[in-house]
Amino acid sequence: MANALAHETSPYLQQHAGNPVDWLPWGPEALGRAAAEDKPLLVSIGYSACHWCHVMERESFEDPATAAVMNAHFVCVKVDREERPDVDAIAMEYVQGATGHGGWPLNVFLTPGQVPFHGGTYFPPEERQGMPSWVQVLEAVAEAWSTQADEIRAGGDRLAERLSGGARLRSSGHAFDPAALDDATAALRPLYDAVNGGWGPAPKFPAAPTIEYLLRRGETGPAVHTLKCMAGGGINDQVGGGFARYSVDATWTVPHFEKMLYDNALLARAYLHAWQATGDADLRRVCEETLDWALREMRASDGGFFSALDADSEGVEGRFYVWTVAELREVLGPDADEGIRWLGATDGGNFTDPHHPPAPGDPGLNVLEDRGPRPDDETRARIRAALHERRAQRVRPGLDDKRLTAWNALMISALADAGAVLGRPDYREAARATAMFVLDTLRTPEGRLLRTYNQGTAKLAAYLEDHAFLLEAFITLHEATFEARWLHEAIALGVTLLARFQDAEHGGFFSTADDHEQLLARRKDLEDQPIPAGGSAAAFGLLRLGALTGDHRFVAAAEGQLALLQDIAPRYPGAFGHLLQALEFHSRPTLEVAIVGPEADRAPLVAAVRHGLRGDIVLSGGDGVEDHGVPLLAGRGLVGGRAAAYVCRGFACERPVTEPEELTALLGAPHGSA
Known part of the structure; x- marks a missing residue:
């Protein structure tokens, strides 16, 4: 008989619907039952492509005797970490603090008031290699609750404060010194694997935000070397394209075979930018192979992109x-x-x-x-x-076919950017279609953004990362297509970020909206893990939006986020690659470029802007007749009947030019070039 997860749309939750465990999804029913019965919550968190999540399910959650112990002593809750990053973040920080490590499956015991008091990751069905069995853990926690519940409840307020992530962080108040970016670059060097590429020992994760930061700084050597090492390794599917989530070794040879949409969106763009910086044809090839794989294997007929492919097929990791x-x-x-x-x-x-x-x-x-x-x-x-x-x-790996707003936004950015730079109209059209899917499907009738869609249902309030990644995506799509609607959508998202997520008192952005359901803590999640942190994406997107619109509200809000982390990020650059990109962008004079004229006539000027990696530019364009409400285009017309480019700083523009060579001279050398 199926449990309550049978009614969920998450493939991960549905995988557990046939377990003998009386699983509930996170929500009012589970919280209410825990309070009414005075039972702890057993919150088990994972995701559909997680190999060890499958192992623990087979060993423990499918076992009737183990399920009986779980059902007798706990209100059992299954959480898809991809749908509920808010719940996952609190649980993960607790377990990392208590045990010194984290990962998935993540199993945490909470009081009925949501305060965690014990947890860990994978537990075997019997004692093994110093680990207690899962049943031993269950029985010990149940015993502790029955005899020490009052002591366990004590200290909940202090723990809630500790689990608020960066919400306690305050700005130092001093101006940012751009020399700190040199320090950040230097701090990466001792961790760099000069033989195999990447940073740190095995297991190795693709570090797209770090690579992008180095490319912006003109440090093409380690960035390109890492990209080439990954491209040649088994982490890159040499047959069908697409990158696995990480490699278990230092050489990128043997992957953990799950493929995540977000990794491939971020890496495709990193390879694109590395090609712009170097002209290396292999880097362009990998970018296109990765995007072609995503379009072929991860795109739904509705224009959205699925979340992940499993590591396993036929119950065996990597068999496919x-x-x-x-x-x-x-x-x-x-x-x-x-x-x-x-x-x-x-x-x-x-x-x-x-x-x-x-x-x-x-x-x-x-x-x-x-x-x-x-x-x-x-x-x-x-x-x-x-x-x-x-x-x-062969039997294909399992597909997680839910569509997440944040991850689709990353793919919109990758496709729009590659479509514009590489002259691939198919990529641009796919980016448009995905943007329309998000707007048409993942918003309420009142215009509020939602997190997830599957099986005809969109649900769950969207998080900071959903809004921030989509803001960046709409800006990139506007720059790729010159369609005004995407800038207007970006402006609307920017207003929402300021109204519902900004911490106006202390700076930065909360990970949940001001009317989100109340959890133990309202967090500010700060680090890239490895997906860019929502606050970093919000800052970078708002800086670009401010440059495109001249609206200083957006810049000031971004500066609040930068001020919180400007001292920390350069000391720990591997965790703050996206934030460092925003600091790099903000520390340089931004060029606002407007190109006007009929599409064919303005094409050579547009190509001049897109030649090489230019991270200090925002770009808009139009026909030179109407500005369509795009501030950069206001008052910008043809020059002598010819297409023209206006290069501006703070909306104060140089003399318009009509020749690509003149425009290139005004722009200067691409600062990311080798």
Whole structure:
């Protein structure tokens, strides 16, 4: 018999609908039952593509005896961390503080008043490697609650304050010294892996915000080296495109195979910008392969993008992606020797699933890499096509088909930016369609933004990151298309950010709106993890919006966020890449560029702006006849009947120019170029 999760639209929650655990979704029913029965809440948090979440479900949540213990002593709540980042953030900070580490599955015990008092991540079904069994944990917590409930409840107010994230942070009050950006760049160097790229030891996560920051600073060496190392490794699907969430080793060889929409949106844009900075054709190729994968495999018919592909298929991690040498020989035929050398496959293999170790004599399994001698373009294409065709016959990994506003916004930005820079109208059209999907589907009739959509239902109040990423997306889409409606939508979002999320007293932005449901704490989440922090995206987007509109309200609100972190971010640059980009943007004089004229006539001028990586520019354009309410276009007309470019600083403009060479001279060298 199904539990209450059967009525949910989250694929992760639906995965648990058949468990014998009496799961409830987070909400009034669960909180009310805990209060009425004076039982602790057992809040178990994960996401559909999480391998260890599946393991714990199979081992414990599907077991009737274990479920009986859970049901007897707790109100059991399942949370999709992607739908409820607010609940996840409080639980994660508690567990990291209590145990020194975090991750998913995340299992936390709360009082009926939502105060956490015990928690951890994965627990095995029996004692193992120093870890207690899940049932031992359940019984110990139940015993503690029955004998020490009053002591457990004590101190809840102090804990709530501690779990408020950056809400207690205050500005130092002094002006920002741009030299701190040099310090941030220097602080990254000791952590850099000069051999394999990336920062820190294994496991390695793509650090798109850090890479983007370095590209803006002109530090193309480590940024490009990291991108190339990732592109050649198994973390990049050499057959179908798209990046996995992280690699378990230092060399980017063996991934944890789940593919997340947000990683691929962020990385596609990083590869695009690296190509702009260097002209390296391989970087452009990876950008396009990543976006083409997303359009092919992650896009719904309604224009929205799905959230993730699972790491597992047929219950085995990576089965969809790995190959034996014998299978490669069978599939590739006369291209086999060349293909096997190129893709680095060996009889011994490079991958072993710890849950399904090979039997003696089993052939080795290989994650394919692009590190060997490359065949010519025609042969490479033939090899990829043959492998793709064979792989399509396998059982595919599970798809998390919910559409999240924030992650769709990241993909809008990537597609719009790449469409404009690469001259790919198909990318621009896809960005438009996704933007329309969000506006038409993920808003209430009153215009309030919602978080998630699936199975015909949009729900849950949107968070700061949803608004902030969408603000950045609409600005990027306006710059890519010159359509006024996207700037007007961006302005509306900017007003909402100031009205509902800004901390007008202390600066910065809360992660939830002012009328969000009351949780233990109203947080300010500050760090990129690895998706950019909502406050950093809000600051960067509002700075760009202020430059496009001349409205200082937006700039002042962004400066409040920057002031909170301007001392911290340069000391910990790996956690604040997006915020550092905003500081870099704000520390330079911004060029406001308006290009007017018929589309074909203005194209050479537009191309001059988009040549090279120019992070200090905001761009708008029009026909030179009507400004359509776009401030940068007001009073800007053709010059002698010709398309013209106006380069402005603080809306004070230079003499308009009509030749691309003149415009390039006014703009100066792209500051991100090598």
